[in-house]
């Protein structure tokens with residue numbers, strides 16, 4: 001299916017009439033599934049997709065998308081040729097054909113008119129450029145969290161997606177999992193009274209949550225980049241630094257040149273849930289203050305904060321909630337804050353609810369026995385999705401919003417970005433939610449963006 005920037009559907013049959021002609025001339029080479037036989041989704045009904053970034057998360061997203069027969073993955077892109085080869089091999093094996101083409105440069109993927117949508121699972125320092133390019137080429141986007149590496153980049157993505165009227169799904173897949181949805185409905189329906197405090201527990205340390213992430217232990221010696229990796233392209237808009245293996249695949253998270261540490265790696269998951277429960281998808285905190293931050297030396301290979309604690313305040317006058325809400329965001333674990341549990345805990349005037357991956361707990365033991373509120377208590381009915389990737393594909397076809405549209409992802413990560421800026425400046429920040437500006441602190445406001453390395457430029 002191909003859509004215009006205004007969202008109206010134009011048939012892809014014309015395209016297929018041209019490109020499919022060659023295939024039809026050699027029917028023995030074309031699996032019947034491609035032609036829509038045997039009850040399969042016919043080509044005109046499919047969402048033609050490309051996978052951009054095939055490291056740790058890209059394969060998972062790609063597999064989940066391909067499980068839905070509506071998706072037809074026809075291209076893969078990666079600046080590491082070994083990852084790219086793996087991608088095309090796996091995708092072609094899935095369809096039992098040679099239809100997936102490999103690309104080194106994402107701009108060539110976006111220029112392909114037959115591609116309706118893209119899955120983006122590239123490191124955070126690449127999110128904005130690639131997402132904006134995709135949106136301006138009228139691709140719908142399944143984009144990974146956090147929305148981007150800086151607030152300014154996030155604003156650029158939101159603008160690009162809105163201006164081109166694209167469907168966006170963020171990889172904050174917890175929204176499509178029953179226990180998170182259930183916990184949020186309990187909170188949204190006032191069953192714990194008015195929430196006064198919400199505790200967002202994220203991993204602490206560096207690499208701590210993922211032993212062997214990227215398979216590379218922490219070390220700091222420089223080597224020439226491996227031949228299969230276009231390191232210059234990989235660094236892209238970030239500052240050029242010598243190649244150190246444990247600063248690249250998977251481990252780019254632990255250096256502020258390319259990532260944002262555990263805080264920014266996870267804020268798009270548990271703060272996203274905190275906001276959903278509170279109904280704060282289009283609002284944010286007015287004050288954000290670091291309570292504690294340890295930093296390795298800035299020149300360290302992994303220089304992101306392993307131990308952090310941030311306080312945020314959501315003003316009733318801004319959010320419309322009956323009272324001010326305090327949020328604590330902190331790293332969990334024995335070396336951070338053992339008193340804080342991973343996940344999201346809302347504390348209200350009449351009880352509390354805690355939710356994490358595979359866990360649910362509440363002040364009312366009765367709620368633990370169920371996975372859904374009785375209908376009479378569901379005055380607020382939250383968006384329900386049981387499969388994040390299928391939700392995206394269905395919305396590409398229906399042109400309805402996904403469960404985590406771009407604006408939601410933007411607001412879910414703002415407390416993390418402001419928390420990080422507060423950690424770096426050591427100051428309490430005041431944030432104007434409406435204009436999205438840091439108030440009366442030009443030095444802190446400078447950190448809402450980062451300089452781009454030429455020739456990369458964010459439009």
Ligand SMILES: NC(=O)c1ccc[n+]([C@@H]2O[C@H](COP(=O)([O-])OP(=O)(O)OC[C@H]3O[C@@H](n4cnc5c(N)ncnc54)[C@H](O)[C@@H]3O)[C@@H](O)[C@H]2O)c1
Pocket residue numbers: 052053054055056057058077078079080083104106120121122123124126144145146171172173233234236248249250251252265
């Ligand atoms: N939703 C989730 O649960 C979840 C889990 C893990 C990671 N993620 C997110 O997925 C994204 C990728 O993380 P990862 O752990 O897979 O990283 P990774 O380093 O393992 O993989 C990234 C891939 O992108 C490629 N790449 C880099 N720059 C590129 C470019 N310009 N064009 C094409 N390919 C490029 C790399 O070569 C690599 O193969 C991040 O945003 C991360 O936050 C989400």
